[in-house]
Amino acid sequence: MSVSAARVAGIIEELAPRSLAEEWDNPGWQLGDPACRVNRVLVSLDPGPDTLEKAKELKAELLVTHHPLFFRPLKHLRLDLPEEALAAAFLKAGVAVYSAHTNLDVAPGGTSDVLARRLGLDKVEVLAPREAEKLYKIVTFVPPEHVDAVHQALAAAGAGWIGNYSHCSFQVEGTGTFLPAAGTHPYIGRPGVLERVREIRLETIVPAPRLGEAISRMLKAHPYEEVAYDVYPLAREGRALGLGRVGELKEALPLVRFAQLVKEALGLPAVWYAGEEERPVRKVAVCGGSGASLIGRARAVGADVLVTGDVKYHDAQAAGLSGLAVIDAGHAGTENPMVTALAEYITEKLAGEEVEVTAYVAPPDRRYV
Ligand SMILES: [Zn+2]
Incomplete structure (x- = not known):
């Protein structure tokens, strides 16, 4: 299809x-x-x-x-x-x-995350945080027999992540009331009769870009004709968003060995590097594409080496002065x-x-x- x-x-x-x-x-x-x-x-x-x-x-x-x-x-x-x-x-x-393009560079799981993963980095963080992900709390009220389906629908839309834990929610039982007007088709009860029903208050957290999808999937999975739900903006912020990533190798390697590892991991015929070849590197900054503008930032977070593309002569000189090695694996290569x-x-x-x-x-x- x-x-x-x-x-x-x-x-x-x-x-x-x-x-x-x-x-x-x-x-x-x-x-x-x-x-x-x-x-x-x-x-x-x-x-x-x-x-x-x-x-x-x-x-x-x-x-x-x-x-x-x-x-x-x-x-x-x-x-x-x-x-x-x-x-x-x-x-x-x-x-x-x-x-x-740059939205994929900044996005968690995007260009530089893929590069960091390919190079086997651990403890990966954003190199140049620009903003934090905005979070919302979404709350809805569901008959007990449908709460799992609604919860799953929200999770499938990307709601309920806290760190590396998915499906995070809180559920508490209570009593909902409603009086269906004439012409309605209520899931429970009859038009004109005040109803009191057992409902679960289901609440979870959702990052701003997933909010629309989460509401739409929640409404689809919910059995009610008119769904009661609340959306609260949260003062608490989510993941850092920004260009580049920084992480650690499992063990320190001499720069020249790490440069070879980069070449092999990216399937390239050659990479260019600047720095003392025997100097050990462990903390690695990466930026797919043109990341020379992040040289200062890489040094500031204590990286030993920056892996990126499009590095000019003077960029590498400046990096060297501040004690940062550079590996240029090409714009396309990274x-x-x-x-x-x-x-x-x-x-x-x-x-x-x-x-x-x-x-x-x-x-x-x-x-x-
Ligand atoms: Zn590019």
């Missing part, structure tokens, strides 16, 4: 809400019809000509990329300008394009693990829909001789 492209976009935004993106960024729909039906999804880093060819070969109706197709507002769609001709070629081929992880995530979320999701990891952007 096909699904709408908008549904795939919704699944991605559950992981990486667009509200997390940097201000200058342009994530979300790039082109095509969000209502179009999709049997095959291609996930890649860039919306390049090779990706378009791959999408055509696979007959994918939707391409999900990390880097957006458009960063500047278009004033025309000229076929004599390469970038605009490429956009037109996607339209002509009937391939819709959707992107999750972001490609996320392409595969995102394809796996979409596949899992679309289980049972018979939609084929393929990850396309482009050939290396840097060749070495």
Whole structure:
């Protein structure tokens, strides 16, 4: 069964809400019809000509990329300008394009988390916290025989997480009252008669980006025609959100050995590193893509090394002065693990829909001789 492209976009935004993106960024729909039906999804880093060819070969109706197709507002769609001709070629081929960029970098489970996991880091935290996740408490009142179904529905929408514990809720029994007006179809009782019923007050916690989905799933699972529920904003904050991650290796390694480990873990022909080769590294900062701007932050949290891409000569010099080693594994090299992880995530979320999701990891952007 096909699904709408908008549904795939919704699944991605559950992981990486667009509200997390940097201000200058342009994530979300790039082109095509969000209502179009999709049997095959291609996930890649860039919306390049090779990706378009791959999408055509696979007959994918939707391409999900990390880097957006458009960063500047278009004033025309000229076929004599390469970038605009490429956009037109996607339209002509009937391939819709959707992107999750800096929102996926910031999101828990996003680009740098995938990179940290790939490098085997433990005790992973956000390197540059920008904000904390806003939390809500959601409370509803459910007949006892339906409380498990409503609780499960809320949990399936991402409510009820406290640290690494899922399904957190509190349930207490009480008496609910209601008087159904004429023309209603009450689950319990009759129109015009005041009812007193046993109900469970079910309360749980939900991060802001999951609130809409949690309410909608809760309403679907709830047996009442008119569901009573409350939503409270909480002063308590949730997880830190921001760019980059920092974590620890299980044991300290000489820089050169760790650089080799990075090369192998990311499947790269080479990585470039700056720092004393025998110096032990244990605390590792990572940022998929271009993370040289986080050099100061990496040093401030006591990292021994920063793994990222696009490091310039003077960035590495500045890092060296402050005692931080740097490993440049390339922009694509540090972001490609996320392409595969995102394809796996979409596949899992679309289980049972018979939609084929393929990850396309482009050939290396840097060749070495
Ligand atoms: Zn990037």
